[in-house]
Amino acid sequence: MSDSSTPGRPAMDNKLRTFAGWAVTLVLATVVVVGLVIGDSAPQDRVDALGSRIKCPVCQGEAIGDSPSETARAMVEIVAEKVAAGETDGQIVNYFTARFGDGILLDPPFAGRTLLVWLLPVAAVAGGIWMILRRRRQPVTTGSEHD
Numbered sequence: 811m812s813d814s815s816t817p818g819r820p821a822m823d824n825k826l827r828t829f830a831g832w833a834v835t836l837v838l839a840t841v842v843v844v845g846l847v848i849g850d851s852a853p854q855d856r857v858d859a860l861g862s863r864i865k866c867p868v869c870q871g872e873a874i875g876d877s878p879s880e881t882a883r884a885m886v887e888i889v890a891e892k893v894a895a896g897e898t899d900g901q902i903v904n905y906f907t908a909r910f911g912d913g914i915l916l917d918p919p920f921a922g923r924t925l926l927v928w929l930l931p932v933a934a935v936a937g938g939i940w941m942i943l944r945r946r947r948q949p950v951t952t953g954s955e956h957d
Contacts, residue, residue, distance in 0.1 A: 853890075853893050853894060856893050856899065857875075857886065857889050857890045857893050858875055859899075860875075860889050860893070860899060860902055860903070861873060861874050861875025861876075861885075861886050861889060862875050862876070862916070863903065863915060863916055863917065864885065864889070864903070864906055864914055864915065864916070865913070865914050865915065865916050866879055866881065866882040866885070867881060867910060867914065868881045868882065869882065871916075873916055874886050874889075885906070888905075889902055892905065903915070
């Protein structure tokens with residue numbers, strides 16, 4: 811036999827190896843997640859992220875980062891200038907909402923007039939669930955009961 815371990819120990823060695831493998835995997839995954847969360851993003855990454863949040867005023871529901879229009883390109887250049895100047899994402903978004911209103915954002919804020927945009931789908935789903943549950947509770951009647 812080529813097994814150099816003593817009887818009774820292979821099971822423990824396998825358990826220890828498995829545990830060590832999972833521990834190393836968990837540590838590496840934690841390092842990657844923490845690095846992604848707190849790591850500095852490159853300026854172009856920020857420009858791309860902001861460009862995907864701001865709607866092109868010329869195109870129908872398209873982000874400025876994806877739009878081929880001259881207006882969208884000019885807006886992306888403004889975003890890039892503001893990122894290079896050290897402005898925060900919030901300041902840049904506020905710059906555009908001050909000029910165009912909340913409608914310039916592809917994901918409107920959860921406040922004020924746009925509150926209905928967020929709450930109506932939830933209310934519709936809740937109403938649908940309520941109707942389904944109400945129908946399930948009603949007894950089924952057949953025509954033979956009336957004879």
